[in-house]
Amino acid sequence: MVTDALTLIGQVLGCLGLVLALVGAVNDLIAAIGFVRFKNFYLRLHALTVGVIGGTFYPLIGLGTYALFCIAPPLGYYVAGVSYVTAFFVLITAPAGSHAIARGAHRAGYRPEPAREDKLAKDREEGVME
Amino acid sequence: MVVLSLETQMYILAGAVGLYILSSLIYAYKLATEKSVPDMVILVDSLTYDLAVFIVALSILTQNAYLAVGALPLAIWAYVFDIYMSKYLEGRELGD
Numbered sequence: 001m002v003t004d005a006l007t008l009i010g011q012v013l014g015c016l017g018l019v020l021a022l023v024g025a026v027n028d029l030i031a032a033i034g035f036v037r038f039k040n041f042y043l044r045l046h047a048l049t050v051g052v053i054g055g056t057f058y059p060l061i062g063l064g065t066y067a068l069f070c071i072a073p074p075l076g077y078y079v080a081g082v083s084y085v086t087a088f089f090v091l092i093t094a095p096a097g098s099h100a101i102a103r104g105a106h107r108a109g110y111r112p113e114p115a116r117e118d119k120l121a122k123d124r125e126e127g128v129m130e
Numbered sequence: 131m132v133v134l135s136l137e138t139q140m141y142i143l144a145g146a147v148g149l150y151i152l153s154s155l156i157y158a159y160k161l162a163t164e165k166s167v168p169d170m171v172i173l174v175d176s177l178t179y180d181l182a183v184f185i186v187a188l189s190i191l192t193q194n195a196y197l198a199v200g201a202l203p204l205a206i207w208a209y210v211f212d213i214y215m216s217k218y219l220e221g222r223e224l225g226d
């Protein structure tokens with residue numbers, strides 16, 4: 001009885017993981033359309049975030065959960081471990097990477113256009129920041 | 131008791147893989163037509179992350195555990211590429 005209930009809970013979690021992977025794939029498609037539709041680099045960074053968090057982090061968590069509960073060990077444990085570790089690293093590194101590339105682009109002279117006011121450039125000209 | 135049959139699960143996973151392939155094609159098209167370096171960098175990032183998820187999904191579909199291990203170096207590589215390119219855009223080298 002208890003074993004049946006645990007098996008059912010595992011299967012429900014696995015299927016939820018699968019749905020998460022599918023939703024993530026849709027998010028990634030939306031991000032790809034955003035890359036085409038948005039007009040400049042700084043707007044496309046939003047699409048990148050949708051693609052990374054919605055289209056990579058959540059699907060990896062979903063696929064890991066599916067592998068953990070619905071695939072027989074040791075394959076399931078192996079894929080789940082790799083998925084969770086990769087998702088963790090993506091969550092940690094992607095925001096830092098996109099911030100670094102935005103900073104580099106601004107310093108290289110790529111300005112957000114149209115922009116009402118570029119306070120970062122103004123601060124740099126006035127010597128408020130390096 | 132089975133919530134979803136194995137066949138349905140594989141169909142859902144295959145559908146997700148198909149959407150990833152479609153997204154990757156859009157990214158690749160945009161990468162081929164793009165001329166700005168920062169845009170190209172974030173497009174390569176997106177393609178790399180897509181490939182990481184694609185590899186994990188493929189390892190489940192093909193029941194091959196060795197495929198999945200490629201996802202982690204890809205995720206790390208995207209970060210290293212970002213940092214290297216941001217330094218390049220600033221006119222500096224890594225470590226400066």
